[in-house]
Amino acid sequence: MSLLEVKNISKKYGATIALNNCNISINESEIHVLIGSNGSGKSTLCKIISGSVQADEGEIFIKNKKKIIKNPIDSKNLGISTFYQELSIANHASVEDNVFMSNLPSKYFFLIDRKKLRNSALKFYNLFKNVAGEDFSLSTPVIQLREDQRQIVEIMKVLASNTKIMIFDEPTSALDKSQVECFFKILKNLKKQGHSIIFISHRMNEIFEVGDKITILRDAEVISTNKLSDVDQDTIIKRMIGEKNLILNLKRKSNQIKTPALTIRNLCGKNFDNISLEILKGEIIGIGGLHGQGQSSLLRSIFGILPKKSGNIFIENKILNKTSPRKSINYGLSYISGDRKRDGIFPGRSIFENIFPIHFYKNKKIFTNRNGIQPLANNTLDLLKTVYSSINQEITNLSGGNQQKIIIARWLINSPLILLLDDPAKGIDLSAKADLYSLINQLAEKGVSIILYSSDDEELLTYSDRIFVFNNGKITKLLEGSEKNKYNLYEASYDN
Amino acid sequence: MHKNNKNISLQLIRNFPFIPSLIILIVLILLNGFYEPNSISIGSLVGLISTYLALMLLAVAQTYVVMSADIDLSVGGVISLVNVSIVAFMDHFGGGVYVVLLSLLLGIIIGILCGLINGFVVAILRLQAIVATFATSIFFMGLALYIMPVAGTPASDLFWLTYFENYFGIPFVIYALSFIILLIFFLNKSRFVKTLLAVGDGYLSAFQGGLDVTKTRVKGFLLCGFFSAVSAFCLTGETASGDPLVGTKMTLLSVAAVVLGGGALSGGSASVIGSMIGVLIIGLINSLVFFIGTPSEWQNLIQGLSILIALMIGIYINIKAQA
Numbered sequence: 009m010s011l012l013e014v015k016n017i018s019k020k021y022g023a024t025i026a027l028n029n030c031n032i033s034i035n036e037s038e039i040h041v042l043i044g045s046n047g048s049g050k051s052t053l054c055k056i057i058s059g060s061v062q063a064d065e066g067e068i069f070i071k072n073k074k075k076i077i078k079n080p081i082d083s084k085n086l087g088i089s090t091f092y093q094e095l096s097i098a099n100h101a102s103v104e105d106n107v108f109m110s111n112l113p114s115k116y117f118f119l120i121d122r123k124k125l126r127n128s129a130l131k132f133y134n135l136f137k138n139v140a141g142e143d144f145s146l147s148t149p150v151i152q153l154r155e156d157q158r159q160i161v162e163i164m165k166v167l168a169s170n171t172k173i174m175i176f177d178e179p180t181s182a183l184d185k186s187q188v189e190c191f192f193k194i195l196k197n198l199k200k201q202g203h204s205i206i207f208i209s210h211r212m213n214e215i216f217e218v219g220d221k222i223t224i225l226r227d228a229e230v231i232s233t234n235k236l237s238d239v240d241q242d243t244i245i246k247r248m249i250g251e252k253n254l255i256l257n258l259k260r261k262s263n264q265i266k267t268p269a270l271t272i273r274n275l276c277g278k279n280f281d282n283i284s285l286e287i288l289k290g291e292i293i294g295i296g297g298l299h300g301q302g303q304s305s306l307l308r309s310i311f312g313i314l315p316k317k318s319g320n321i322f323i324e325n326k327i328l329n330k331t332s333p334r335k336s337i338n339y340g341l342s343y344i345s346g347d348r349k350r351d352g353i354f355p356g357r358s359i360f361e362n363i364f365p366i367h368f369y370k371n372k373k374i375f376t377n378r379n380g381i382q383p384l385a386n387n388t389l390d391l392l393k394t395v396y397s398s399i400n401q402e403i404t405n406l407s408g409g410n411q412q413k414i415i416i417a418r419w420l421i422n423s424p425l426i427l428l429l430d431d432p433a434k435g436i437d438l439s440a441k442a443d444l445y446s447l448i449n450q451l452a453e454k455g456v457s458i459i460l461y462s463s464d465d466e467e468l469l470t471y472s473d474r475i476f477v478f479n480n481g482k483i484t485k486l487l488e489g490s491e492k493n494k495y496n497l498y499e500a501s502y503d504n
Numbered sequence: 505m506h507k508n509n510k511n512i513s514l515q516l517i518r519n520f521p522f523i524p525s526l527i528i529l530i531v532l533i534l535l536n537g538f539y540e541p542n543s544i545s546i547g548s549l550v551g552l553i554s555t556y557l558a559l560m561l562l563a564v565a566q567t568y569v570v571m572s573a574d575i576d577l578s579v580g581g582v583i584s585l586v587n588v589s590i591v592a593f594m595d596h597f598g599g600g601v602y603v604v605l606l607s608l609l610l611g612i613i614i615g616i617l618c619g620l621i622n623g624f625v626v627a628i629l630r631l632q633a634i635v636a637t638f639a640t641s642i643f644f645m646g647l648a649l650y651i652m653p654v655a656g657t658p659a660s661d662l663f664w665l666t667y668f669e670n671y672f673g674i675p676f677v678i679y680a681l682s683f684i685i686l687l688i689f690f691l692n693k694s695r696f697v698k699t700l701l702a703v704g705d706g707y708l709s710a711f712q713g714g715l716d717v718t719k720t721r722v723k724g725f726l727l728c729g730f731f732s733a734v735s736a737f738c739l740t741g742e743t744a745s746g747d748p749l750v751g752t753k754m755t756l757l758s759v760a761a762v763v764l765g766g767g768a769l770s771g772g773s774a775s776v777i778g779s780m781i782g783v784l785i786i787g788l789i790n791s792l793v794f795f796i797g798t799p800s801e802w803q804n805l806i807q808g809l810s811i812l813i814a815l816m817i818g819i820y821i822n823i824k825a826q827a
């Protein structure tokens with residue numbers, strides 16, 4: 009029997025169609041996977057079910073009864089709780105307060121019952137205790153947590169509401185392997201207890217591990233719903249991307265002139281220690297390992313966002329003494345982060361304004377002719393296959409993948425020499441990823457040097473020439489040539 | 505070991521964002537004592553509290569709206585309105601005990617009604633808080649001027665005599681302060697204030713997390729109105745008369761005090777105790793400027809500069825703690 013049924017839902021944002029006449033039905037004791045490229049409407053669908061967004065048309069049925077869901081409170085009362093992709097946590101509140109925020113236990117009418125709160129929260133804390141990291145405690149304000157820990161808080165929040173229907177919109181995007189495993193164990197348990205779960209992820213292995221059914225979305229429409237046992241990865245990808253083909257030219261002309269572009273000697277900083285590496289012109293080097301082993305901090309320190317404690321950075325043969333982002337930009341460095349919200353976009357501003365700040369900084373002009381530089385932006389955006397209706401559109405109205413392309417365009421219009429990529433494809437869909445990496449390949453062919461950190465091992469193995477494996481802030485292994493395979497990477501990552 | 509100590513102190517600041525302002529306060533008390541040894545006596549500290557009690561309460565009121573990322577520029581107007589209303593009420597009905605008590609009730613009702621109006625225009629009609637409450641402040645001020653066109657009507661003797669009386673050798677203001685602190689203490693542990701802060705951290709997150717954002721913000725304004733009214737009582741006790749313009753200068757001081765106390769105007773993080781300390785910092789800076797013997801034509805400039813410096817120190821320490 010279907011527990012939740014969504015019928016003929018449509019939603020438009022201005023001229024953008026986010027959902028077009030979608031139907032989906034979720035059974036009891038089922039983990040139902042939604043998959044689709046970025047911007048295909050997955051989050052919108054989840055938000056309509058959870059009352060955060062109102063559909064233009066369509067109906068929602070729970071146990072065959074039609075329900076009107078006006079806001080998230082309604083949906084919670086109907087037994088639906090949601091992990092929001094952009095998280096629904098309060099940064100200054102502690103972990104335990106966040107987990108029970110909408111339902112804080114009380115005593116004497118209005119005071120918070122701290123003891124009861126702690127006891128109830130402990131149950132969920134213990135589930136993740138071993139995988140969440142040492143600095144994760146119930147009394148920590150969320151603002152001090154890493155991205156993966158915040159996602160764990162949001163997961164705990166959904167678990168704590170203990171509703172019959174649970175929606176998880178990309179809950180694993182920042183989690184490492186052990187955290188994902190732990191989460192999946194919980195999901196499977198919930199399923200056994202009769203809960204219905206909607207689960208969104210871009211990672212194929214995850215989908216096949218926990219999913220019972222899969223619904224594929226493409227361009228705001230539901231393409232198909234199948235049992236996962238009836239489809240394979242190839243079929244899913246083909247349906248997701250439709251007619252577009254994904255063939256990549258991975259063979260790069262080996263133009264490595266063997267001149268170093270960037271050299272790092274004994275660099276120490278926050279979360280990493282004594283790192284030395286050298287990158288040649290036209291080379292892509294990968295830095296890998298488990299999540300949060302200092303990879304991101306290293307890139308941020310090279311670029312000058314975080315201070316370095318000791319060690320040297322050379323660009324070609326010039327030593328870079330005091331680092332700062334401005335100085336790095338002058339030396340031809342670029343830094344692209346997968347954390348768009350924190351490091352990338354200027355929300356509320358147009359695409360145009362989001363593309364040109366680096367250009368303006370480098371050219372040091374006070375006035376500029378808008379029509380003169382606009383083609384530059386259009387060309388770069390086309391190169392990246394960005395989908396947008398007008399360059400004056402506000403950036404937050406685009407899907408995540410397209411926002412990321414704008415950020416990349418920002419750095420590309422001024423031909424960078426060295427690209428620091430800090431998990432650049434995080435949370436963007438497969439076809440956008442393919443576009444991104446084929447571009448990175450082209451850049452490398454032209455002699456641009458690239459340091460790539462990716463949380464996706466597959467990507468790392470496919471696209472980098474050499475891989476430095478990070479473990480606890482140190483490089484524990486260098487993988488080259490035939491050594492560069494999954495087995496070696498995992499072994500070096502998990503080694504203590 | 506050294507590092508550990510540092511971590512503990514940073515932890516402390518993270519959990520109690522008003523600690524930097526507390527340190528500034530202590531330094532100021534010592535400085536005052538250095539230039540004017542008499543100022544460190546119990547008597548003058550009580551004097552300081554009694555002079556600034558009204559502003560402290562107003563800062564408390566302001567803090568509750570700042571928590572939810574709003575701001576209330578009408579608190580000064582509310583004070584004026586409550587002040588003239590209760591004085592006119594006592595003047596009209598004579599100053600007996602029951603009349604005084606009724607006037608307090610009246611003041612509270614007026615304060616809460618003002619909060620309701622603010623909450624309505626800001627949270628329900630969704631006007632920008634800074635502009636909307638500026639407009640309502642003019643409206644409240646206008647009402648106050650209508651009720652009492654010129655300043656000077658005296659408050660009932662009973663009212664201000666009580667305010668200045670000692671009971672068991674302890675001044676009335678200390679009882680009032682203790683009561684307020686107790687109230688704040690319990691409010692701090694309440695579900696409501698936790699929700700208020702969560703809403704201030706981000707309306708969308710709070711909404712999606714199943715909180716009633718509109719209702720919570722309105723309640724924040726109601727609480728603000730309540731404390732503004734109580735603040736007006738203290739002011740009335742202190743000045744013993746009605747004045748339709750009395751609150752004008754206090755609005756922005758209350759905002760400054762919230763920030764001095766470690767509160768973020770962007771919402772989600774503000775401490776009521778910190779804001780009260782903020783007021784005392786402003787008060788002590790004023791008296792220090794006087795004790796140092798600053799020529800009168802320079803006093804405002806020095807006061808402004810000192811408040812700026814205090815703000816910078818507080819913000820610097822907080823940034824260090826967050827990093």
Ligand SMILES: Nc1ncnc2c1ncn2[C@@H]1O[C@H](COP(=O)(O)OP(=O)(O)O)[C@@H](O)[C@H]1O
Pocket residue numbers: 021024025026044045046047048049050051052053404405406407408
């Ligand atoms: N608040 C919004 N305003 C305007 N457009 C939006 C908004 N939210 C989503 N969209 C648009 O709706 C489409 C679907 O987005 P979304 O549901 O977030 O996709 P997904 O979660 O599959 O990546 C995208 O084209 C996106 O740009």
Ligand SMILES: [Mg+2]
Pocket residue numbers: 050051052093177
């Ligand atoms: Mg999404």
